[in-house]
Amino acid sequence: MLPSFLSNENLKLVIFGGKGGTGKTTSASAAALCLAWFYPSKKILLISTDPAHSVGDSLGMAIGAHKVGVDGVPNLEALEIEPTPLLKVFKKKHQKEINEIIERAGFYGQINVKEFLSFSLPGMEEMMIFLHVAEKYKYTWYQPQEADIIVLDTAPTGHTLRLLDMPQMMDEWIDVVDQSLLKYKTHPRLYASGSTYHEGDRVDQVVENIRSDFAAVREMLVNREQTEFVPVLIPEIMAIEETGDLLRALKDKQIQVNNIVINRVRGSNGNCPFCASKIADQSESIREIEKAFEGYNLIKAPLFPYEVQGIRSLEKYADVLMDEIQSEEVESGANESGVFQVPAINRPSIDSKVKFVMFGGKGGVGKTSMAAAMAVHLAKTYPDQKVLIYSVDPAHSLADSFAIEIGDKLTPINTNLFAMEIDSDHLLHDFIEDYRAIIRDAFDTWESMRETKMEMRFDRNVMAMFARTTPPGMNEVFALEKITEFINEKKFDWYILDTAPTGHLLVLLEFPNLVRDWLSRTYRSLVKYQVQIPLTNLKELGNRILKSTKLVNRIHEILTNPLTGQLVTVTIPEAMGVEETTRLLASVKRLGVPCSNIFVNMVTPPSGCVFCSSKRGGEQRYIQKLFQKNPKYNIVQVPLFQHQITGMKALSSLSEMVYGN
Numbered sequence: 001m002l003p004s005f006l007s008n009e010n011l012k013l014v015i016f017g018g019k020g021g022t023g024k025t026t027s028a029s030a031a032a033l034c035l036a037w038f039y040p041s042k043k044i045l046l047i048s049t050d051p052a053h054s055v056g057d058s059l060g061m062a063i064g065a066h067k068v069g070v071d072g073v074p075n076l077e078a079l080e081i082e083p084t085p086l087l088k089v090f091k092k093k094h095q096k097e098i099n100e101i102i103e104r105a106g107f108y109g110q111i112n113v114k115e116f117l118s119f120s121l122p123g124m125e126e127m128m129i130f131l132h133v134a135e136k137y138k139y140t141w142y143q144p145q146e147a148d149i150i151v152l153d154t155a156p157t158g159h160t161l162r163l164l165d166m167p168q169m170m171d172e173w174i175d176v177v178d179q180s181l182l183k184y185k186t187h188p189r190l191y192a193s194g195s196t197y198h199e200g201d202r203v204d205q206v207v208e209n210i211r212s213d214f215a216a217v218r219e220m221l222v223n224r225e226q227t228e229f230v231p232v233l234i235p236e237i238m239a240i241e242e243t244g245d246l247l248r249a250l251k252d253k254q255i256q257v258n259n260i261v262i263n264r265v266r267g268s269n270g271n272c273p274f275c276a277s278k279i280a281d282q283s284e285s286i287r288e289i290e291k292a293f294e295g296y297n298l299i300k301a302p303l304f305p306y307e308v309q310g311i312r313s314l315e316k317y318a319d320v321l322m323d324e325i326q327s328e329e330v331e332s333g334a335n336e337s338g339v340f341q342v343p344a345i346n347r348p349s350i351d352s353k354v355k356f357v358m359f360g361g362k363g364g365v366g367k368t369s370m371a372a373a374m375a376v377h378l379a380k381t382y383p384d385q386k387v388l389i390y391s392v393d394p395a396h397s398l399a400d401s402f403a404i405e406i407g408d409k410l411t412p413i414n415t416n417l418f419a420m421e422i423d424s425d426h427l428l429h430d431f432i433e434d435y436r437a438i439i440r441d442a443f444d445t446w447e448s449m450r451e452t453k454m455e456m457r458f459d460r461n462v463m464a465m466f467a468r469t470t471p472p473g474m475n476e477v478f479a480l481e482k483i484t485e486f487i488n489e490k491k492f493d494w495y496i497l498d499t500a501p502t503g504h505l506l507v508l509l510e511f512p513n514l515v516r517d518w519l520s521r522t523y524r525s526l527v528k529y530q531v532q533i534p535l536t537n538l539k540e541l542g543n544r545i546l547k548s549t550k551l552v553n554r555i556h557e558i559l560t561n562p563l564t565g566q567l568v569t570v571t572i573p574e575a576m577g578v579e580e581t582t583r584l585l586a587s588v589k590r591l592g593v594p595c596s597n598i599f600v601n602m603v604t605p606p607s608g609c610v611f612c613s614s615k616r617g618g619e620q621r622y623i624q625k626l627f628q629k630n631p632k633y634n635i636v637q638v639p640l641f642q643h644q645i646t647g648m649k650a651l652s653s654l655s656e657m658v659y660g661n
Contacts, residue, residue: 012226021364045147053080060310235285272609277642361570379417385493424475573619
């Protein structure tokens with residue numbers, strides 16, 4: 001039976017999402033191929049919104065910020081959205097209107113609205129993603145519709161949900177603009193050199209067009225006939241729990257879900273003990289999936305004996321989506337003979353002086369397991385020292401990894417090992433609500449002391465709404481605030497940080513300037529009010545923001561100082577993993593973040609099994625490529641275990657395998 005995202009003739013938008021490393025990009029690319037075959041008269045557009053793009057790697061061709069045709073598929077195009085150049089084009093196109101908005105809005109007694117509405121505000125780049133998607137659907141007499149169906153490949157779960165919140169957040173941002181312009185519209189001669197305001201002028205039109213585009217995106221997201229979200233997971237406990245969270249969030253957002261792809265399901269491969277163990281392990285997880293998600297159409301995609309990359313192999317995967325195959329035969333001649341052999345044992349090299357270690361890499365490569373294994377190793381090696389493992393990934397997996405409840409309180413794992421998972425989104429929400437409450441109380445007090453309330457009403461609305469425009473990275477600031485407190489108190493000797501996937505790790509590393517800018521703008525406005533009428537709660541808010549500004553500087557110092565911090569890159573032996581690792585290493589080098597170790601995780605062990613040998617042969621070629629591209633790095637191979645790495649026993653085994661003790 002065809003899944004609804006292939007059989008629905010009214011489909012306009014299908015979004016693939018889920019936990020990192022489950023095969024979202026592969027599923028999205030294969031679905032785009034299927035749609036192109038089924039609807040040859042329709043234009044299909046495959047778009048990547050993941051900051052760490054992999055669509056080009058999946059298709060086996062160069063994809064960039066401009067649409068390119070997919071080889072051999074005349075009605076399929078692909079692009080990887082780069083919001084930064086889109087924002088530059090937007091600013092250039094609307095420069096006159098932007099300047100006019102700034103001029104009209106810049107006449108408040110205390111607020112420097114010019115800073116707030118400069119259109120370089122952090123968050124504008126994310127806005128460009130949705131404006132770009134909306135643009136593809138527009139149809140006018142002078143502009144033909146660019147796509148009939150759009151397939152979105154998204155970032156891992158936590159950040160995808162944030163992206164889906166952007167239309168609502170940007171609608172509030174437009175409200176900030178409207179409120180800022182309201183005083184001018186009411187009294188234009190008082191605030192704009194005697195100019196006259198005309199209803200529906202070009203500034204109004206630009207603002208209204210943006211609002212209209214976002215309204216269209218919101219309407220499309222909740223249109224049950226035209227839009228569908230397809231979660232992708234693998235048969236592992238951590239992926240099941242994250243998928244459950246995703247489904248609940250999508251239900252709250254009223255986004256339709258009919259199908260779930262269960263990827264990398266192993267089939268029987270003779271008498272191989274390793275394969276048999278993995279199949280048994282997966283079978284338990286598949287039963288859990290069928291029980292937890294019984295109301296959905298479950299599409300089981302097999303684990304292929306080779307990496308699914310390029311049109312030819314994607315066509316095989318597409319056959320699975322079309323329910324034409326359920327297993328994949330091993331191609332003859334695919335083995336590891338004659339392949340470059342990388343040393344099986346190569347220990348990580350971490351300077352004992354380094355006390356702050358981050359783990360980063362593509363989603364689903366095992367960052368959490370590797371971070372947990374290092375924490376276990378350090379706690380065992382240095383019994384007199386305290387170790388903290390800490391997660392700032394929106395999709396926390398530490399609790400799953402250690403198989404115990406871990407939350408926002410210090411959780412003892414053993415006598416000298418502790419863990420924390422901080423809900424950074426919740427912290428940011430609390431900050432915003434506190435901010436808005438303090439602003440509301442402050443303006444209530446000020447207005448009661450003034451003869452007129454009109455001017456303060458405008459200021460109140462702008463200041464309160466601005467709290468919702470916090471830039472990417474603010475939630476990580478609040479999440480890392482506790483760590484810096486621990487560092488200042490010298491509470492722990494080692495700090496192991498489990499981060500979000502690659503693209504969002506870079507946001508975390510690059511956020512200091514973005515967040516400092518937002519904090520400084522907010523602080524300056526609060527100070528101006530505080531000078532006029534001192535209030536205790538406003539002073540406390542200002543001090544909190546000032547503290548956060550200093551905290552940003554402290555975090556950046558820790559992350560970029562080779563004497564105190566280091567990044568450990570985790571990847572898997574696949575083409576997309578190698579390419580993304582290469583890009584990550586170039587970025588962290590540019591940002592000045594020390595990195596000397598690369599963990600190549602989930603390497604298929606040597607075996608007489610034809611299937612395992614085929615997998616290992618392909619993997620070794622990619623590992624060779626990684627060695628050749630990165631000769632100055634210490635590359636550590638970590639084998640694929642027969643069972644999932646959950647619980648202290650499994651983590652101890654992994655730690656001993658990697659560190660040798």
